[in-house]
Amino acid sequence: MAGTSQATGVAARVVAANVLDGVLHHGRSLKAGLGVALPALPDPRDRALVEAICFAALRIRHRADAALAAWIPSPLPKRDAPLRALLLAGFAQLDPLGLPAHAALAATVDAARAMGRAHQAKLVNALLRRAQRDGLPEGDWRDLWPSWLRGRLRSDWPDAVDAIVAGSANQAPTWLRVNRLRGTRDGYRQRLLDAGIAATAPGGFEDALLIEGSLPVAQLPGFGEGDVSVQDGSAQQVADTLALPAGARVLDACAAPGGKAAHLLERDPTLRLVALDVDPARLRKVGDNFARLHVGAQATLHAADAVDADGWWDGEPFDAILLDAPCSATGIIRRQPDVLLHRRERDLDALVLVQASLLDALWPLLRPGGTLAYVTCSILDAENAAQASAFLARTPDAEALPLGEAYGRPAGPGRQRLPGEQACDGFFYTIFRRGVDDARVT
Numbered sequence: 001m002a003g004t005s006q007a008t009g010v011a012a013r014v015v016a017a018n019v020l021d022g023v024l025h026h027g028r029s030l031k032a033g034l035g036v037a038l039p040a041l042p043d044p045r046d047r048a049l050v051e052a053i054c055f056a057a058l059r060i061r062h063r064a065d066a067a068l069a070a071w072i073p074s075p076l077p078k079r080d081a082p083l084r085a086l087l088l089a090g091f092a093q094l095d096p097l098g099l100p101a102h103a104a105l106a107a108t109v110d111a112a113r114a115m116g117r118a119h120q121a122k123l124v125n126a127l128l129r130r131a132q133r134d135g136l137p138e139g140d141w142r143d144l145w146p147s148w149l150r151g152r153l154r155s156d157w158p159d160a161v162d163a164i165v166a167g168s169a170n171q172a173p174t175w176l177r178v179n180r181l182r183g184t185r186d187g188y189r190q191r192l193l194d195a196g197i198a199a200t201a202p203g204g205f206e207d208a209l210l211i212e213g214s215l216p217v218a219q220l221p222g223f224g225e226g227d228v229s230v231q232d233g234s235a236q237q238v239a240d241t242l243a244l245p246a247g248a249r250v251l252d253a254c255a256a257p258g259g260k261a262a263h264l265l266e267r268d269p270t271l272r273l274v275a276l277d278v279d280p281a282r283l284r285k286v287g288d289n290f291a292r293l294h295v296g297a298q299a300t301l302h303a304a305d306a307v308d309a310d311g312w313w314d315g316e317p318f319d320a321i322l323l324d325a326p327c328s329a330t331g332i333i334r335r336q337p338d339v340l341l342h343r344r345e346r347d348l349d350a351l352v353l354v355q356a357s358l359l360d361a362l363w364p365l366l367r368p369g370g371t372l373a374y375v376t377c378s379i380l381d382a383e384n385a386a387q388a389s390a391f392l393a394r395t396p397d398a399e400a401l402p403l404g405e406a407y408g409r410p411a412g413p414g415r416q417r418l419p420g421e422q423a424c425d426g427f428f429y430t431i432f433r434r435g436v437d438d439a440r441v442t
């Protein structure tokens with residue numbers, strides 16, 4: 001048994017190094033890498049370990065590279081990229097994860113052998129011992145941010161750059177959304193307590209419970225039965241922005257994997273929901289989530305491009321539209337640290353165009369008096385306040401509705417929460433109401 005767990009411990013380090021190699025050196029997203037790697041590990045403890053190592057390693061990348069530059073005589077050549085990934089995985093186990101050093105070192109050195117790098121096992125051992133003894137050099141979180149993004153932070157949030165960087169560097173807590181259809185928040189909190197898990201019930205987030213650190217969903221009572229979901233507080237507040245009458249016809253134009261749509265339906269199962277996503281594989285997750293949460297039996301799901309209404313719209317206007325637009329994800333770097341590695345300025349320009357075309361294409365589908373929520377998990381002005389202001393300027397029958405400070409600081413016609421504020425992700429909210437088009441009336 002001991003032999004088995006040691007072997008799987010080595011396998012977990014190999015898997016973590018492979019995932020990190022893909023993310024660091026081959027432009028792969030962390031989500032995609034973990035999505036492929038984790039299901040191949042049978043032991044849930046190994047899956048949790050791989051995930052923890054990968055996240056931690058990406059957060060200490062700047063310190064690990066400084067250590068390697070100082071501790072080895074010449075930079076690692078390209079062919080040693082997998083070794084660099086393994087070393088980062090090794091360093092991360094010591095700090096910040098604080099795993100027992102002896103086991104972490106032994107498993108990581110064995111992983112080097114398992115990766116066909118027996119000739120470098122001694123080097124791995126020496127470098128990890130040095131890290132254990134001296135610690136990694138202290139670093140500046142800002143060094144992890146690409147210069148174009150730092151420039152955006154300075155121009156968009158001159159007084160909050162350090163707070164944004166710090167809020168993006170910390171590990172996110174676990175936010176839960178209790179399914180109202182299955183029980184109360186207090187009731188679920190008690191079930192957590194009975195399972196030895198302490199949670200707080202944060203004010204202003206009606207369905208939310210907050211747990212420190214990360215927790216595998218398998219440990220959440222009733223998760224499989226749909227009693228609870230994992231969803232950040234910022235995302236949960238989207239449901240508060242849409243005051244919907246019973247039976248309202250609602251479009252979620254960018255719905256996958258379905259977190260916000262499911263929340264709306266948990267609050268009011270009478271909603272007539274149409275959920276779209278351009279990605280058929282992701283849309284299937286909407287169906288899976290609805291099934292788990294016992295919602296959406298009457299919902300219509302389309303794999304379609306929301307911009308091309310002719311391809312999917314039946315002509316009946318919507319009372320409300322949720323546009324949770326594709327964006328830079330710069331508000332959720334604490335959950336997707338690889339955004340700092342992979343996001344390019346030209347991606348941002350392309351996203352801004354897509355967001356504008358989604359807004360313009362969806363607006364005519366709203367009935368007069370109806371509301372459209374435009375939200376993003378971005379902190380960049382171009383996608384948020386500037387995008388919303390430009391939409392208002394070119395759309396005579398659109399007005400922005402006021403949003404309270406519960407949604408963050410004022411940002412153009414909307415509100416912005418910065419990463420880490422109220423323990424939440426960075427998020428932008430705006431609500432547009434469709435009124436009478438003055439231009440058409442005259």
Ligand SMILES: C[S@@+](CC[C@H](N)C(=O)[O-])C[C@H]1O[C@@H](n2cnc3c(N)ncnc32)[C@H](O)[C@@H]1O
Pocket residue numbers: 235253254255256257258259260261276277278279282304305306307324325326327358
């Ligand atoms: C921010 S995610 C949505 C998250 C989702 N609302 C939730 O709460 O689970 C954005 C989604 O927009 C989808 N998307 C991007 N462009 C689209 C388009 N033109 N039409 C429909 N969906 C699109 C992406 O596939 C992605 O799933």
